[in-house]
Amino acid sequence: MSIDVQDHPPLDKGPEPDLEVKKQPRFSYKARVQGFKYLGKRLVTYLIVAFISLVANFMLPRFMPGNPADQMIQSIVAKTGNMPSPYALAQIYARYGDPNQNVLVAFWHYLVQTLQGDLGLSIQYYPVPVADLIGRALPWTLYLAIFSTIIGWIIGTWAGAKLGWKPGRRLDSIVTPIAMFFSSIPAFWLGLLLVWFISYKNGWLPPQGAYNESLAINLLDPTFLTSVAIYSILPMATLVLVGFANWMFTMRNMMITTVNEDYVQLARAKGLKPNKVLRNYAARNALLPNFTGLAQSIGASLTAVILAESVFIYPGVGSLLFAAQGTRDYPVMQGVMLLIILVSLVFNFIADSVYVLLDPRTKEK
Amino acid sequence: MKLETVAEIAHRIATSPPLLEAKGLCVDYVTEAGNIRACDDINITLHRGEILGIAGESASGKSTLLAALGRLQRAPAVTSAGQVVFHAKGKEPVDLTRLSEEQLVDYRWSGISIVMQSAMACLNPVSRLKAQFLDVLLAHDSSLTKATATARAEELLQMVGIPSHRINAFPHELSGGMQQRALIALSLACDPELVLMDEPTTAVDVVMQRQILAKVLELQEKLGFAIAFVTHDLSLLLEISDRIAIMYGGKIVEVGTAAQMYEAPRHPYTQGLRNAFPPLTEPVRKLTGIPGSPPNLLNLPQGCAFAPRCSQKIARCESEIPALLDISGGRAACHLLTQEIPEPAKEALNA
Numbered sequence: 001m002s003i004d005v006q007d008h009p010p011l012d013k014g015p016e017p018d019l020e021v022k023k024q025p026r027f028s029y030k031a032r033v034q035g036f037k038y039l040g041k042r043l044v045t046y047l048i049v050a051f052i053s054l055v056a057n058f059m060l061p062r063f064m065p066g067n068p069a070d071q072m073i074q075s076i077v078a079k080t081g082n083m084p085s086p087y088a089l090a091q092i093y094a095r096y097g098d099p100n101q102n103v104l105v106a107f108w109h110y111l112v113q114t115l116q117g118d119l120g121l122s123i124q125y126y127p128v129p130v131a132d133l134i135g136r137a138l139p140w141t142l143y144l145a146i147f148s149t150i151i152g153w154i155i156g157t158w159a160g161a162k163l164g165w166k167p168g169r170r171l172d173s174i175v176t177p178i179a180m181f182f183s184s185i186p187a188f189w190l191g192l193l194l195v196w197f198i199s200y201k202n203g204w205l206p207p208q209g210a211y212n213e214s215l216a217i218n219l220l221d222p223t224f225l226t227s228v229a230i231y232s233i234l235p236m237a238t239l240v241l242v243g244f245a246n247w248m249f250t251m252r253n254m255m256i257t258t259v260n261e262d263y264v265q266l267a268r269a270k271g272l273k274p275n276k277v278l279r280n281y282a283a284r285n286a287l288l289p290n291f292t293g294l295a296q297s298i299g300a301s302l303t304a305v306i307l308a309e310s311v312f313i314y315p316g317v318g319s320l321l322f323a324a325q326g327t328r329d330y331p332v333m334q335g336v337m338l339l340i341i342l343v344s345l346v347f348n349f350i351a352d353s354v355y356v357l358l359d360p361r362t363k364e365k
Numbered sequence: 366m367k368l369e370t371v372a373e374i375a376h377r378i379a380t381s382p383p384l385l386e387a388k389g390l391c392v393d394y395v396t397e398a399g400n401i402r403a404c405d406d407i408n409i410t411l412h413r414g415e416i417l418g419i420a421g422e423s424a425s426g427k428s429t430l431l432a433a434l435g436r437l438q439r440a441p442a443v444t445s446a447g448q449v450v451f452h453a454k455g456k457e458p459v460d461l462t463r464l465s466e467e468q469l470v471d472y473r474w475s476g477i478s479i480v481m482q483s484a485m486a487c488l489n490p491v492s493r494l495k496a497q498f499l500d501v502l503l504a505h506d507s508s509l510t511k512a513t514a515t516a517r518a519e520e521l522l523q524m525v526g527i528p529s530h531r532i533n534a535f536p537h538e539l540s541g542g543m544q545q546r547a548l549i550a551l552s553l554a555c556d557p558e559l560v561l562m563d564e565p566t567t568a569v570d571v572v573m574q575r576q577i578l579a580k581v582l583e584l585q586e587k588l589g590f591a592i593a594f595v596t597h598d599l600s601l602l603l604e605i606s607d608r609i610a611i612m613y614g615g616k617i618v619e620v621g622t623a624a625q626m627y628e629a630p631r632h633p634y635t636q637g638l639r640n641a642f643p644p645l646t647e648p649v650r651k652l653t654g655i656p657g658s659p660p661n662l663l664n665l666p667q668g669c670a671f672a673p674r675c676s677q678k679i680a681r682c683e684s685e686i687p688a689l690l691d692i693s694g695g696r697a698a699c700h701l702l703t704q705e706i707p708e709p710a711k712e713a714l715n716a
Contacts, residue, residue, distance in 0.1 A: 260439070262486040269437050270501040271473025274466070280500065281489055288491075359491055360535045 035356050042352045046345045053341040057334055058110050061096045062103075069096035072330065076126050088127060091120050096330065119338070120331035124324060130335040133320055138339070140210050141316035144232065145305045148239035149298045155240065156247025157290050161283040163248070164255020176252075183245030187304045191238040191311035198234065206231050208313040235312045239304060243297075247290060254286035261285070288359050292351050299344025371624040374607050375694060378622075381412040383452055384559055384591050385434060385477075390447035392426070392433045395440075401662045403429040403442070405615040408689065411559065416585065416592045418602030418623070420638070421612035422659050427595045428563055430612070434593060435477050435561050436461050436469055451476060454558060475505045475555040482564040484544035488536035494522070494547055495532045498554060505555045521550040525580055542573040549581060553588065562594045566601075578605055600642045603627045611635045614660045614670030621695025631697040634671045669700065677701055 061069075069092050076084050084092070093101070095110060113120075119130035159179075163172045182190070199207035211217070212227040219225070258264060259282050267281040306318030313319065317336055324332035392404040403426040411417050421427045432438040434449055449461040453476050461472065481487045489497055498518035502509055509517065519529035525546040527539075536544055545565060552560050565581075566574040582605060585592060596602060602609050602623065609626045611619040611634065619632040630636045637655035657674035666672055672682040681700045689698040 262481055262483060263489045265437060265439070266479070266481060266487045267489070269435060269473060269479045270504070271470040271475070272500060272504050273470075276500065276504075280492070280496075284491055285489070361490060361537050 038356060039353055042349060046349055050342060050345055053338065054111065054114065055107075057338050058095075058107055061330060061334070069093055071328070072096060072123055075123055075328070079123075079126060085127075088121055091118075095120050095334070114338075119335040122324075122329055122332050124327040124329040124332065130331045133332060134317065134335050134339055137315060137317045137320045140314060141302065141305055141309065141318060142343075144235055144239065144309070144314065144316060145298055145301050147232075148236050148243060148305070149294070149301045151236070152240040152243035153247050153290070153294050153297075156244035157251045157287065159244075160248040160251025160253075160290075161255055161278065161286065164252040164286065165259060165278050165282065167252070167256050172252075175248075179245035179248050182241045183243075183249075185242060186307075187238055187242045188307045188311045190242055191235065191308050194234055194238055195311065205234050207234075210314050210316075235308050235314055238308050238311075239301070242304065243301065247293070250293065251286060251290050254289060255282060258282045258286040288355070291358055292355055294351065296344075296348055296351055298347045299340070302340050302343065371622050371694075374622050374624070378412050378415055378607060381414055383410045383450075384413045384415075385411040385452070385593075386448070386450040387430075387434060388448040388450065390430070390433060390449060391445045392429050392438060393443050393445045394429075395443055398663060400445075402445075403615050403662060404433060407447070407617055409610055409617060409620065411591055411593060413558070414585075414589050414591055416594060416605060416607045418606035418609040419593060419595045419612060420597060420599045420602050420609060422597060424659050424662070425612040426615040426662075427597075427612050431479075431561050431563050431593060431595045435479055436464070437479065451559075474501055474557060476557060477559045477561060478552040478555065478557040479561040479563065480545075480548050480552045480565040483568050484541065484548045485536065485568075487548055488544060490536055493533050493535055494518075494539075498532070498551060501551070501554055518554070521554055522547065524553070524584065525550040526576075542569050542577065545569055545573070545577055546580065549577065549584075553584065553590070556588070557590055559591045559593065562592055564596050565594075567596070567598075574601075581605075599626075599638045611638070614665060615662060616670065616698065617689055617696075618671065618699070619695065619697040620689070621697075625695050631692060631695065631702055632671075632699045633675045633677050633701070635697075637674075669698075 072092055073084060073089070076088075083089075091113070093106075095113075117131050119134070121127045122130050122133055125133065159175060163169075163175060166172075195207050198204050206212075210228065210231050211224060212231070215221070215224045215227055217224065261282075263285075264277060264281050267277040272280075302317070305316065306321060308314070309316045309318030310322050317339070320332060321336045323329070324336070387407045387409050390404060390407040391402060394401040394403055405426075407430060409417075419427045419430065429438065429442060432442070433444055436444075436449065438444065444462050447462070450458050451461050451472060452458045453472060459472075461469065464472075488494070495515065495518060498521065499511065499514050502514040502517060503511075506514075515532070519532055522532060523529050527543055527546060527550065531539070531543075536547075539547060545568065549565065562581075566577050569577065578601070581592070594602065594606065599609075599611075603626060604623075606623045608620060608622050610617050611626075611632065613634050619626075619630065619635045621631070626635060627639070630639045634655070637653075640653050641655065643649075643652060655674055656676075660666065660670045660673070666683065668681070668683040668685050669675070669678070669687050672678045675682065679700060685700070687698040687700045687703075689696050690703060692702050
């Protein structure tokens, strides 16, 4: 468009810089490449962190006082009455330090083993491989961690958006202290209270376990799935009750600042329905920090899950770790530690990917 | 734009029907230290197709007034008294201060739209321009489909000189000037009768400011909407406005056509503002500022708020608040203009 020069003698100066009409596809190729570049960079960072955690996992037992390898061999001998097999011995030395071997060579062996999914043999359940033990426990833990975090996140974010939209209202003054109360209770203590009241006192729900053990594990069997759902209500509720408040508070606070942003004012001035302003303008922007938090916290929530599992005797990684601590089952403990780190990294990466989709501005940075 | 004479402008405004009337409008900021009256007894009528400039120093209440006219003020600002009567086309005049937020929706954007100061902060950073045009278009005109609304949005962007394919851009992908122009295009989406502009060109450089203003004037002439334009830049208002209102300490102290304001400002404060910027065509002279600083609204002087800084004040100024009275074509609130004054002061006034 050009300004009609004749009509505006005092105001006609200056070129119009944005006039060149270039054809641009809807999702520009450039923006897409930038998005992938950003994710690629993040991926490299995560791979480096994963490698460092592998190194730490390899080094830590070697710094332990005494000689964990010898201790382990002794406890296996005490348990089984025989010397471990040569394969098991080699594995123990590879993981827990062989004084006769070069550290770099040992690390190489360790790395190759780990990358092949071989985490050594459990001491407690000798000679069951650690990978098998974790493989059996992990689905339960992930199920609890992912679902409880997501449910807590949805409830917390939704409630926070409502409260922050009009802070200081009656709803705010009722819900906020209650949420504060729940968020400050430790998960295991709330779990104990729930088990005592709901299971032992009233018998409404099963107190422990992950499914009715008279049923065979079959993911296609609706009876089995129902049983899993019913058994998980209590641990899930515990984790959600303890977890949702933090989401609510961050969302509420983000909403309070976002609601005063000019673009929310402008949306109001546009005469849009209040719900639309809340959803598409205020909450949509206030949500961004909560979203990064979500995937990160699935990794972080493993700690709470592990504690809750011990209360509900849920057959997840937490129970496995608990048992391993009691018997100094180093291979299991190390395997679990490595796993928690990797799971956290995976979810962090998911968080980054989602964030790129949600906030177009990250692509530019 | 033809250059009109003062009389022609005055005539055009007088014969044009009123569009928005503020009657005794007061806006308070509720604070712990007490209520701060940011706008005090504002009476002004904006006519159809008129460009009204509102100027004043920081904290004079001009932006607060604009928000109150559009019923957009947010806590802790409260409209404590007065009316804002809006004469929408084909509808009965209605007092906007009496309407609920739901009832106001009928008047928002299709009646009164707004362009705010910082475009980057006004556009939703996480959605494309298209979404931000479409939601308002579809909300106010149920006859539009997605496709026709998109076409309309593209047309609006082209109108302000943004290529239509940029409709799929995110706000951060546009330059500052483009953002501001996109915001102006957005404000015109529903064919408003009044566009409130709160320093729309403060965030861009002078070259872009020229282009944007030229565009606004061109569109204003074509589409015939009225503009209430708030800025601290009096020289800019002199150029674009039909009439100018000067605010000081929450009150309107002078109203007149732009030419009157330029050639013969009545109020000592307006004279001070007028003398603070250099003329382009006259010989170089020493510029003078206004001594002192804006008044504390929590603790206003008893009489005229400007009296402590006024070089021409008389005894009455410190005890009695001057009323905004009709004075030879314009209106002004100053005791000097209503009393028999000795000759030297009169000369100073007419200088």
